[in-house]
Amino acid sequence: MAEYEFDTEGVKKTFTFMNRKAPYGTVYALEVLETVLISAAFEQHANIVFVDDGVYQLKAGHDTADIGMKNFSPTFGIIEMEKEDADEDEDIDMVWRILVEKESMEARGLSEDDFKVDIEVVTAAELADIVDASDCVIGG
Amino acid sequence: MAAYNVNGTEFEHDEEGYILDVNQWNEDLAKVIAVDEGLDMTDEHWEVVNFLREYYNEYQIAPAVRVLVKAIKKKFGADKGSNKYLYELFPYGPAKQACKIAGLPKPTGCV
């Protein structure tokens, strides 16, 4: 196998994680969540975005006991914790934003109070600028 | 299915020694798993194991090693907040060995 050398010292990019699928019906939501958690190790900037049915991932009160699947809702607390750590610790150069698109939220009759983590609500137009300014977009 | 035997009670585990039901865990079982791993549980080992259990209870997932290091540092002081310290306690890796003793599922990937 070829050997690769990566010089990542000082590299800082902005990643956007685009969550568009409802939880549990498909594996997309969990896969994106795991990718976000892994990426935290690299201390990069991240926008964790929820649009379309993806907004249901954040709804408070998931109870999966009767469908025989693991409830990964508590795991979103890690994203919130990482974000707070990065915001408080001056030694960590990492800006994380947890963003919900207003249009998707309202189309589903939801409001900010329905979510289990603190989020920023942004309009489609604002989100378009944020997504366009990122170096890498990971969809799911 | 193989099982740990703790004072006559059986605790099923997978082929690598991770118990199947995280809710069955107790401290006596942890000691038995530790013996299997060739470890003598000290207060320092328990600090890490208990932290892992608390973290898992809250977030339903084992922490990434760097999160573990950071959290241990915050909680127990700078001299304990290093990879080296954790590997001294758990020579085969904190993620694998400490999680197994804490009764957590095998960590997937690098988290």
Next chain:
Amino acid sequence: MLHTVNKSPFERTSLDTCLRLAKKGSAILLIEDGVIAAVKGTAESAKIEGAVGNHPIYVLGPDLKARALPEDQVIDGVKVVDYAGFVDLAEEHGAHNAWL
């Protein structure tokens, strides 16, 4: 930024969301089942017809051909590209956003 959409507009909202969140002027390439959106005279044609003024829009020829969708039925203003053209677009536009 290059946006790709690989789902039919009859089946998923991927195209709608792409059009709502793609910044004006950014390129959109329709691939796989996404090519269905590029066809004239369907109940979903209006979406791409309304977007050609705001974005350069491309459709992958091999995916049209595989689905027996003739190039002469592609909406005006949408350019048909082959795989080499896909590579050129990816190179030209930097970051890639795949709407799944």
